[in-house]
Amino acid sequence: MSTTPTPAASSGTNDGKNYQFALTSLTFLFFIWGFITCLNDILLPHLKQIFELSYVQASLVQFCFFGAYFIVSIPAGNLVQRLGYQRGIVVGLTIAAFGCAMFYPAAALRTYPLFLAALFVLASGITLLQVAANPFVTALGKPETASSRLTMTQAFNAFGTTVAPQFGALLILGAVTAAVGTEEYKIQEAQSVQMPYLLLATVLIIMAAVFAWLRLPNVQDDTEAEAEAGAKEDSILSHRHLVLGALGIFLYVGGEVSIGSYLVSFMGQPDIAGLAEHDAGRYLSYYWGGAMVGRFIGALAMQKIAAGKALAFNAIFTVLLIILAIVSHGSLAMWALLAVGLFNSIMFPTIFSLALAHLGRLTSKGSGVLCAAIVGGALVPVLQGFIADMVSLQLSFVVPLVCYLYIGYYGVKGHKVKH
Template sequence: MPQHVHTAQYGKPLAVLTSLFFMWGLITSLNDILVPHLKGVFSLSYVQAALVQFSFFTAYFVVSLPAGRLVQAWGYQRGIVAGLCTAGAGCLLFYPAAASLSYPAFLGALFVLAAGITVLQVAANPYVTRLGPAKTASSRLNLTQAFNALGTTVAPLLGAMLILVDSHDGAVAEASAVQLPYLVLAGLLFAIAVVFALLRLPAIKDEHPQQAAAAGEVVRHSVWQYRHLVLGAVAIFVYVGAEVSIGSFLVSLMEQPDIGGLNQADAGRLLAVYWGCAMVGRFLGSVVMRHVAASKVLACNALLSVLLIAAAVLCGGKLAMYSLLAVGLCNSIMFPTIFSLALNGLGRFTSAGSGVLCMAIVGGALMPLLQASLADGLGLLLSFVVPLLCYLFIFYYGVAGHKPRHATPDLALATS
């Protein structure tokens, strides 16, 4: 079993850890503001604008495994510091990208930034679960994930105020609107890195990955032999893809005269409702899943998402706008619930399974590109059929795909 520390020792580190979850939530959600902003600055098609999310989320696929090895070699604390410094460097790269008015430079900066966030996720998520007694791990994750949701809610408001500003001074002035916000983010990330470098954090040692299987556990030789994990990775892939796709194109949709007729800044502020609903739903879901099986809650939320998107595509107008914003409420519990169900019964393969699921976050890179290609060819509103199909698969996973074969029965997991 992992070593744990006394309650008095981890209160301060846990408080500082919440800042990490807030920061990467804010940075990830700020991409939803960058997509329409850079689309206007560089006169991009939807596919070209979707490269913002592609560059960001591709880092998860490329960096997850090296990040795991780095954290294993350096430890959680040094891994967190390395992730913060890398993310800070990525933020600094936005300044020359804006000054040179180069879209590829923006994409490069986003990849470096996301590489740092990936290292943070690989180090901080398991560290939170190990920073104290196992019986309170869920409450600690609930707390830190709530701060992550707060970051995703605040980002569109800040982005609308600081980045989506009407300028009459040309593309250079509009591009430079990102310089100050990302310089401030870089300063915050480096400051937090210094704090973490100076803190005396408890040293947590993980159990050896090659330990013997527990008595009664079916012996397996590869993590890929767990069907419910593989399907869970697909569910994570399509979930992140759907969530990011909706967030990426909502501002542009709300700008259309026949949908919302909003200007870009007002649409950006309204986007906060999408992420705010996810934050509220996280707290509600935490209460509901004390009494209802997590798989059932997941299936119900996925089905409601399908119905909301179908109503949006078929009806159009302001109903489409409000229906898509409401999908945020359904999204709230999906990621942690899929994660928990997919790792159920993996035993000594749990760590490897977590790596597989983390790599599946690359769905946030590919699904927006698929939706963008439909938006360019068939129209923006109709393109939302892409996330609709994603939620259909998640519905299947909640109903049947999550059930382990020859493993422990599904429990009513209380995830955030």
């Protein structure tokens, strides 16, 4: 196994069969971490009720999770550069398993700070997985189809986020039998997270053992010249397309999470759909499910379509849909915003792969920079919420609108490598 990760595998080093086996293994990894990440949507209201938290206190669940991306990503990139992709994945799985196991004492002691610590450790492991696995997928095959491969694996990540709430609702929310409001009820609520997260910890440990045992392809440099240039580069931030890509990841994740965060309230507006929260919540599945469907479609289409063009096309349609949601009313505005999920589908993996192009030996550090930019998911929704409070919820969607305008620019011009 190579100890120095790089952006693309050299042709002739490994055959297609080996790549297919490696990609299959990594695809299951993407599914698992998508599954775990989406359980936060179940965990947040659950902990809010256990500890009788305010909304601000409960929001620390997401801040701890996104905060790990910001704090851990750069050190993770350095670690992966030393260990290589495969060993980085093993370490990430082990850390994530430890974070899941921490939920058991946190629930037994009913201590909210310990829950937050467990979330941070869990997210740190997932951050390391992101830093190692995303560029590994782009490396396993031809550079021109890197976006297609990453889009396909991200589709299974989205599949994990789609099915996780159903399991979480059954194993966590549905496990309490005591009368509401009693002390026994609170104890059962806390303990209901123990078994699911212990099961997840067990799965992660097994996966770490499997990935340590697997003989995955070594990843070599595109060219010796590129590797030498990467090794001599003074600063990862001197690569313009990477810096612009990091801003693209920040704005994309921020825009996607902003829309998802305020969709239920938007659909509850009297002049939009007037839906009750539980009814609007069911429609929310169209937004996230659209991203999953779009990634499967995009993975096939992008084998023939240039990644930059596909990104720009989707960004333009997303901008038009958000404008329609801002200026119209009723079901038209609602469905316009829900349809954004379909066009969101290819954006993250496409920006990610374009930003990592031609980085040579700096690829793992570049991956760390991009993963740190995921913190946009914690910050952009706050800005939209501020505008919603000051003006109106409908007009506040101008915030994600601006995010997608930039993504369109990145697809047209910003991703191009300046030598």
